[in-house]
Amino acid sequence: MTTFKYNLLQHTWIKKLATNRWPLLILRSIALGGFVFVILVGILGTPIGNHNFAIVAVWIAWWAALMLLLVPFLGRGWCAVCPIPMPGEWLQNGVVLGPGKNSQGKKRRRFPKPLRSIWLQNAAFSLLALFSVVILTRPLVTAWVLLGMILLAVALSLVFERRSFCRYVCPVGGFIGLYSQLAPVELRVIDSQVCKSHAEKSCYQGSENGSGCPWNVFPGSLTVNTNCGLCMECLRTCDYDNIALNLRTFSADLQPQNQSKLDEAYKAFIMLGSALVYSAVMLGPWGTLKQATSQIGSLPWFGYAMALLALTWGLLPGLFYLTNRVGLFIAPTPHPPHQTFTAYAVALLPLGLTAWVAFSFSFVFANISYLWPALSDPFGWGWNLLGTAALVWTPYLTSLTPLLQMLVLIGGLIWSSYTAQKIAGECKAPHQAWPVMMFSLFVTILLLWLLIA
Amino acid sequence: MKQERLARLLVLVLALGAGAAALAFRFWGSSGVVEVHAAMPDQGGWLTSNITAKAGEPLRLRLVSDDVVHSFALGQSDFEPVDVLPGRPTEVTLTFDEPGTYTFFCTRWCGADHWRMRGTITVTSNEPTEPKAFDPPLYLQLGIDLDAPHDLHDLDLNRLPSAEKGAALNVTLPPEFLTPEYFRSHTPYQAWEDLNSVPVTTNLNKAQVWDLVAWAWEQNTNPAVLAAGEALYQRDCAACHGVEGAGDGIFGVKGTTENNSLHEAGPNGHSLEMPTNFKDLDHILASNSAMLQGKIIRGGMGTGMPSWGLIYTEAQTWALVDYLWTFVFEYSFEE
Numbered sequence: 001m002t003t004f005k006y007n008l009l010q011h012t013w014i015k016k017l018a019t020n021r022w023p024l025l026i027l028r029s030i031a032l033g034g035f036v037f038v039i040l041v042g043i044l045g046t047p048i049g050n051h052n053f054a055i056v057a058v059w060i061a062w063w064a065a066l067m068l069l070l071v072p073f074l075g076r077g078w079c080a081v082c083p084i085p086m087p088g089e090w091l092q093n094g095v096v097l098g099p100g101k102n103s104q105g106k107k108r109r110r111f112p113k114p115l116r117s118i119w120l121q122n123a124a125f126s127l128l129a130l131f132s133v134v135i136l137t138r139p140l141v142t143a144w145v146l147l148g149m150i151l152l153a154v155a156l157s158l159v160f161e162r163r164s165f166c167r168y169v170c171p172v173g174g175f176i177g178l179y180s181q182l183a184p185v186e187l188r189v190i191d192s193q194v195c196k197s198h199a200e201k202s203c204y205q206g207s208e209n210g211s212g213c214p215w216n217v218f219p220g221s222l223t224v225n226t227n228c229g230l231c232m233e234c235l236r237t238c239d240y241d242n243i244a245l246n247l248r249t250f251s252a253d254l255q256p257q258n259q260s261k262l263d264e265a266y267k268a269f270i271m272l273g274s275a276l277v278y279s280a281v282m283l284g285p286w287g288t289l290k291q292a293t294s295q296i297g298s299l300p301w302f303g304y305a306m307a308l309l310a311l312t313w314g315l316l317p318g319l320f321y322l323t324n325r326v327g328l329f330i331a332p333t334p335h336p337p338h339q340t341f342t343a344y345a346v347a348l349l350p351l352g353l354t355a356w357v358a359f360s361f362s363f364v365f366a367n368i369s370y371l372w373p374a375l376s377d378p379f380g381w382g383w384n385l386l387g388t389a390a391l392v393w394t395p396y397l398t399s400l401t402p403l404l405q406m407l408v409l410i411g412g413l414i415w416s417s418y419t420a421q422k423i424a425g426e427c428k429a430p431h432q433a434w435p436v437m438m439f440s441l442f443v444t445i446l447l448l449w450l451l452i453a
Numbered sequence: 454m455k456q457e458r459l460a461r462l463l464v465l466v467l468a469l470g471a472g473a474a475a476l477a478f479r480f481w482g483s484s485g486v487v488e489v490h491a492a493m494p495d496q497g498g499w500l501t502s503n504i505t506a507k508a509g510e511p512l513r514l515r516l517v518s519d520d521v522v523h524s525f526a527l528g529q530s531d532f533e534p535v536d537v538l539p540g541r542p543t544e545v546t547l548t549f550d551e552p553g554t555y556t557f558f559c560t561r562w563c564g565a566d567h568w569r570m571r572g573t574i575t576v577t578s579n580e581p582t583e584p585k586a587f588d589p590p591l592y593l594q595l596g597i598d599l600d601a602p603h604d605l606h607d608l609d610l611n612r613l614p615s616a617e618k619g620a621a622l623n624v625t626l627p628p629e630f631l632t633p634e635y636f637r638s639h640t641p642y643q644a645w646e647d648l649n650s651v652p653v654t655t656n657l658n659k660a661q662v663w664d665l666v667a668w669a670w671e672q673n674t675n676p677a678v679l680a681a682g683e684a685l686y687q688r689d690c691a692a693c694h695g696v697e698g699a700g701d702g703i704f705g706v707k708g709t710t711e712n713n714s715l716h717e718a719g720p721n722g723h724s725l726e727m728p729t730n731f732k733d734l735d736h737i738l739a740s741n742s743a744m745l746q747g748k749i750i751r752g753g754m755g756t757g758m759p760s761w762g763l764i765y766t767e768a769q770t771w772a773l774v775d776y777l778w779t780f781v782f783e784y785s786f787e788e
Binding site for chain 1: 456457460461463464467468469470471472475476478479483515517518519520539540541542543544
């Protein structure tokens with residue numbers, strides 16, 4: 001099947017922009033400045049979340065940009081400018097601009113083989129999810145979490161090669177990578193034969209033109225976006241000008257031949273389950289539940305934590321496994337159940353992403369107006385830098401939000417169903433997709449109820 | 454290498470510039486301002502709670518709440534309280550003419566122990582000052598034991614005494630019943646007993662004599678004083694004693710606040726008491742104004758009732774006392 005692809009690098013100016021190190025460095029430096037500023041504001045600013053720039057900028061503005069724009073349209077676009085690995089890379093490479101003597105962390109160890117998956121990222125995301133209400137509302141906690149992430153990234157870059165933190169540990173990177181498969185951009189090689197016959201593999205090993213892939217990926221074998229951080233380093237090191245930055249159709253990676261692994265399948269359930277739980281906790285009318293999530297260490301909180309973990313790590317995957325068994329019963333194929341489990345889990349990615357988009361609509365439109373005073377008075381110290389400090393909270397598009405959420409969720413259901421059918425078609429068992437579609441429908445109804453009803 | 458140096462400089466400037474500029478701005482822009490944070494009492498109350506100032510010199514305070522809406526008020530002064538909003542600093546400038554210790558406090562019902570939110574401003578002077586003479590309040594002059602039980606048990610009243618009905622009786626009371634001295638030092642019950650023994654009430658029934666007492670009490674106040682008293686009551690007392698004075702304020706009702714400190718055993722094992730019900734005729738009609746003044750000034754001593762002596766002026770205390778009588782007497786002043 002031919003899919004639409006348009007190489008943006010055929011435009012000289014885009015290629016120059018992508019290969020030049022300065023634009024990305026400037027963007028990342030600005031992001032690092034923002035990151036440092038947010039940590040500072042979180043520690044020194046007002047503890048009132050909606051008046052503190054750290055909370056408003058990170059959990060409302062950045063999150064909105066990430067979930068509504070960057071992930072759906074640019075995939076790992078955020079990872080390309082994320083400042084978290086920057087200090088570690090500086091220490092690792094000895095340079096900030098070009099490849100240094102210690103390029104790609106050659107003197108450092110490889111990340112332990114048993115941990116080279118996204119299980120750590122799954123665990124890290126779940127861990128943060130347990131404390132999410134506190135993290136999302138208390139500036140000091142947000143600051144410590146961000147500081148902890150950057151320190152961990154630095155520590156890992158001193159021990160292990162390349163961006164081990166980004167690839168294997170970052171709780172955000174895990175789901176960005178997963179959902180980047182849906183984005184309409186990709187970085188791929190133009191001709192994989194060129195890569196196979198290229199002995200030096202400079203894109204992976206590095207050369208005088210640049211570092212080896214910081215994400216520990218051999219571009220020649222890239223078939224999905226998951227682990228490509230769009231850093232453009234391979235563009236600089238490829239000796240044969242064999243790299244393309246393609247525009248493509250949405251979810252082009254969700255091909256049956258691109259089998260996901262169990263860790264990635266689990267990430268899909270963790271994200272879907274978390275969207276359900278967050279919708280209930282943050283948007284639902286259950287005060288007791290809301291209270292339980294913020295009383296860290298209390299018995300109700302343990303109950304919430306157990307429920308969250310049980311839903312995301314047990315109930316949803318278990319239910320989906322049963323769904324697949326039903327599918328195999330309806331339309332038997334020689335595939336073992338665990339294989340269909342991971343294969344069909346891919347079909348949940350569109351629904352997962354749209355669930356997060358719909359969830360984000362709820363609080364982004366309602367709360368983005370907190371940004372205007374926070375920009376004028378980031379610390380809550382009484383400043384009025386932009387003259388917007390006195391602007392009051394004004395929710396936007398409140399009447400339109402439920403409609404948008406419904407459309408997005410129904411779109412996600414159709415998209416997931418289509419993907420499931422595509423996978424089933426490849427297995428030559430079209431009816432196998434039905435239970436997966438029913439599962440998606442069930443989750444969609446649940447989300448509609450939580451978000452809208 | 455030149456480019457690398459430039460890149461490093463750029464990274465450092467962009468990464469640290471905003472934070473450094475903010476801190477510098479903060480440091481240079483805040484000199485001479487005392488920042489006071491307000492938080493619910495169980496989270497620390499006022500931070501800082503002890504401020505020093507010089508008489509005659511302006512004291513700039515930046516007030517900011519770290520949780521809910523609070524208010525900053527200054528005791529025994531005409532300073533109009535200002536709201537202290539979460540995350541939005543409010544600046545006030547105070548200038549004290551006289552040295553002394555001034556109490557600042559919160560007037561918003563911010564939490565169960567809201568009344569604990571107090572701090573002091575110690576104002577000193579380079580000029581030698583004479584210590585002020587102590588003018589004992591009336592309850593001390595009269596030697597009233599504020600903690601002595603004083604409930605009545607046989608009061609048989611099926612309606613509140615009415616000043617209007619008392620006035621309608623057209624009885625000329627002996628002038629001693631209408632003096633402020635008598636009004637402040639006698640309980641209504643004493644007044645009722647005293648009135649029963651004067652000839653002008655011979656033909657009146659029990660309730661009518663109570664109406665005369667209400668009328669006599671009304672003669673010792675006026676609507677402006679009552680309005681001032683009511684404002685203070687609703688701001689500072691109603692949280693525990695209830696908006697209608699029935700002892701059922703949101704921080705005082707057993708059942709709703711059983712789990713907070715108000716009704717828990719105190720540090721010495723003493724249980725705190727429920728707030729006084731000002732509509733309890735047996736209790737209130739056996740109290741006098743001086744006694745109420747004493748309770749307000751001193752506080753309840755272990756009952757959970759705070760002391761207001763450092764906060765209210767004498768006029769404010771008497772206005773509040775006058776207002777408390779409106780819970781047991783129907784005055785004829787128009788609302």
